[in-house]
Amino acid sequence: MKKILRSLMLATLLTAAASIFLFVGVAKADDSKIGKGSTGYQKLFDFGDFISDEKEAEFENRLQNLSDKYGADVVAVFDVDRPDDPRYKISDELEATELYAIDFYNMNFDDGGRYSDDGIIFMFTMADRSVSIQSVDAIKDVVAYDDRESILDDMMTDFHNNNFDAVLDIYIREVGELFDGYGSRQVKQWIFRIVIFIVIGFIIGLIRVSSLKSKLKSVAIKTEASDYIVPGSFNLRNSRDFFLYKTVSRVKRESSSGGGSSHSSGGRSFSGSSRHV
């Protein structure tokens, strides 16, 4: 009877734990809001008139809808050049564009803490034809390194053709798709995590029972005779070491963010990808 009760308690404990994890995951996934709110400010900044006039309002509208729906500022900036600021006078043009994107987001999307910092910014500067996409805070998980690289890949042809309407369309569409799919991705992630937890738990269980089982075994063939070496009898007569050859292997270090760059600025955390186009 005790055994049955224990087994039932165990099964209940395991089911409850799995349910809690799954509930948290699904509940989070069901909520369409990814971030904690959008500032409601202007989202499209076309300083160099790169976007056609007839499309500009439509794009602004789409960016606003996307931002409101998911609670994260989705921003796009097209500029002729970076501002004349010593901070951007660095040899690495891509890093300068990243800094410009981060500064732009910090300056224009700070609402005194009323809304979350979550969002994503697309920054293009014509002078050196550099582009950067920076995911901010919670959006780093939604639009990750691979996603940003994929978006940039898809934009390349249109960048070469200077078709900026198409570039912006790709940005809005693909970010929207990533936001849409985030819920189901999260459910899958939670299921995957639960499986991982169970596997780790099972490995811990196996280690424990192996240890307990090893206590039942005290009989084994001896393969060495170290107990029977006469103390002080070891005499090393000759000891010579010859260098033969050397091999050197170099492996490029992976960035800690899994690719791209990482910055913290203005109390926010940015993860970005940049390239020349």
Add this chain to the structure above:
Amino acid sequence: MALLEYKCPCCSGAIEYNSTVGKMKCPYCDTEFEMETLKEMDDAISEDTVNDDLSWDTKAGLEWGDAEASGMISYECKSCGAKITFDSTTTASSCPFCDNPIVMTAGFVGGLKPDFVIPFKLDKKAAKEAFNKHLQDKKLLPRVFKDQNHIDEIKGVYVPFWIFDSDADANMVFKGTKVHRYTSGQYDVTETSYYRVLRSGSMSFADIPVDGSEKMDDALMDSVEPFNVKEGVEFQSAYLAGYCADKYDVSPEDSIERANRRIRTSTEAAFKATASEYTTLTTEANNIRLSKGRTRYALLPLWIMNTTWNGEKFVFAMNGQTGKFVGNLPCDKGLYKKYLFSTAAIGTVITGGVWFLLHLIGIL
């Protein structure tokens, strides 16, 4: 069949070796006798009856004196084939190896006299206590096995061992690597340097025991080691009183490979230890020559216990000199599953909890 009995000069009762006092003791009148006294008595009997043949074999063991041989009885187990030697005072009813009833055959014939014997230091009571202790703190041991504790008989057995001494002279060739890892710019660099490592030298081994009994499980015999051979004494049949002795059925020539294997492993390990500065060390060639090899034949004291559980035979052994107790125990499959799944469940919850906490504080 002539049987040798050690009779108490006081009451004529059969006397036996008492491991507690380290003397022969009469269980009837409690009179104790020094071993030397009995040895002199043995010698006197020998002088009276036979001419000593003290010609030594260059290998292990001595020739039996007729008086000694006549004082012992050999039993042959029909079940496992074990040839067991008892002194005449022993009244065993079953084989200590397979627990089957034994059949008395001819008197003691053939074989070598041991060079020395290590007398029992621990008695049957100590063996029982050690067995009970052996069953403690074993969570996967079947409860019924522990509760029933149905060891039928505990038998003190002198097991034949070949004791090997040798000097080892070795030339070793290793391939060694030294790995140096560092960071250079955006690269992780690994430099691996390869070396040929030559070592030569010598070392000595003494008192490596290898059991000379075919039916004794080699692993069981290895596991009760070590024996303190320095406490070995000249063999006298009187030591067998109250115990039984297994007769060797594996020759020293057949046993030497086991000793060689152990010497080779330890020699290689000793030379490898002189090159600890290498990250990896692989043996490319080893040449080990043994010299001054010496083999001795000894009877070493063991308490042997048998039991059967669910059709499987379990044999336990205790070193009668040091008290080291060994023997594999059965595993309860139900308990195994219970511990596996309960630990897995707790592990799952803890892993999830840790992940959740790390996620909350932003590490994951």
